[in-house]
Amino acid sequence: MPKRLLRVLVVDDSVLYRKVLSDVLSTIPGVEVAGTATDGRVALAKIPQLRPDLLTLDFDMPDLDGLEVLQQLRADHPELKVVMVSSHTREGAAVTLKALELGALTFVTKPGTDNPLESRNALFGQLSPILCEIVAQIRPSPQPDGKEREIPRDDVRDPAPEKAAPLPGPGRIQIVAVGISTGGPKALAELIPCLPGELRVPVVIVQHMPSEFTAALAESLDQKSALTVVEAGDGMELKRGMVFIAPGGRQMKVVQDSGKYRIEINDDPPENHCQPSVDYLFRSVSRVYGKHALGVIMTGMGSDGVLGLRLMKRLGAQVIAQDRQTCVVFGMPGEAIHAGVVDHIIPLNQIAAEIVRRVGI
Numbered sequence: 001m002p003k004r005l006l007r008v009l010v011v012d013d014s015v016l017y018r019k020v021l022s023d024v025l026s027t028i029p030g031v032e033v034a035g036t037a038t039d040g041r042v043a044l045a046k047i048p049q050l051r052p053d054l055l056t057l058d059f060d061m062p063d064l065d066g067l068e069v070l071q072q073l074r075a076d077h078p079e080l081k082v083v084m085v086s087s088h089t090r091e092g093a094a095v096t097l098k099a100l101e102l103g104a105l106t107f108v109t110k111p112g113t114d115n116p117l118e119s120r121n122a123l124f125g126q127l128s129p130i131l132c133e134i135v136a137q138i139r140p141s142p143q144p145d146g147k148e149r150e151i152p153r154d155d156v157r158d159p160a161p162e163k164a165a166p167l168p169g170p171g172r173i174q175i176v177a178v179g180i181s182t183g184g185p186k187a188l189a190e191l192i193p194c195l196p197g198e199l200r201v202p203v204v205i206v207q208h209m210p211s212e213f214t215a216a217l218a219e220s221l222d223q224k225s226a227l228t229v230v231e232a233g234d235g236m237e238l239k240r241g242m243v244f245i246a247p248g249g250r251q252m253k254v255v256q257d258s259g260k261y262r263i264e265i266n267d268d269p270p271e272n273h274c275q276p277s278v279d280y281l282f283r284s285v286s287r288v289y290g291k292h293a294l295g296v297i298m299t300g301m302g303s304d305g306v307l308g309l310r311l312m313k314r315l316g317a318q319v320i321a322q323d324r325q326t327c328v329v330f331g332m333p334g335e336a337i338h339a340g341v342v343d344h345i346i347p348l349n350q351i352a353a354e355i356v357r358r359v360g361i
């Protein structure tokens with residue numbers, strides 16, 4: 001039985017980017033370009049005929065823009081996956097976050113170069129891991145008898161403990177550290193507003209995003225939440241009732257300085273190809289807070305965070321993970337679960353309550 005290809009429809013009003021994106025997608029194993037569309041209305045008309053699995057969708061298009069197309073897709077074709085193609089601007093970041101909240105899987109950014117080769121390389125670096133992850137989900141798995149069949153994701157059960165860990169003692173948890181990636185903005189938009197404003201500990205978050213987008217994410221979450229949400233800055237004091245999001249393109253760690261706990265932002269190298277890196281943050285949390293920390297690992301591809309969680313668990317920290325069914329991509333929590341460093345696996349809509357239960361307010 002031939003392996004199924006991931007069919008992609010490229011939607012962009014730019015002739016150059018339709019060509020560049022089509023060329024890039026054609027080089028990714030397991031992917032085929034089903035077709036292209038010059039604008040949103042044409043794309044919607046082509047979907048029944050081409051039957052794509054995924055769209056790459058530009059924002060700025062005549063007639064129907066990317067957000068309008070996405071809203072129509074959610075109503076008429078909710079099964080279709082969408083990767084938004086965004087610009088590196090503050091305005092572009094705000095619109096991108098709106099798209100993610102509307103159900104886009106993730107986004108890639110248009111390279112700031114007119115060089116076609118550089119554009120292709122940059123887009124390949126962004127698109128390849130995303131699409132390879134999706135291809136792995138739809139490809140049939142080899143069977144012992146030589147036959148192949150597709151295995152639905154829900155057929156694979158998470159090895160969850162039978163019950164949650166006991167409640168921590170009074171004052172035990174002093175910080176909540178969250179690692180998240182693909183699907184993160186939408187998940188955080190559900191999680192953070194559900195945390196009470198009187199939460200007695202700070203929350204530190206690494207969300208894999210470029211620099212222009214983390215500030216917009218913090219601003220968006222702050223408007224929705226009782227907690228104060230900020231893009232972290234170097235030297236900020238960690239205070240109760242505040243959420244600190246690592247700035248894109250830099251590393252973030254926690255430090256103890258003259259009896260106070262602070263944020264340090266620096267230009268240390270990427271880890272796991274990530275800057276900011278979840279492992280980098282979690283490692284610092286383990287050193288500074290030891291058993292008084294709660295680690296939360298959520299939707300995202302790859303394994304960033306697993307090594308940091310190993311250190312946290314070794315020193316007595318507690319760890320919860322988002323379950324498979326509510327993750328956009330189960331990579332990061334799945335790797336942590338398989339590494340045996342997770343105490344409790346729960347769906348997204350229960351994570352806020354579990355944080356409150358373990359922290360106590």
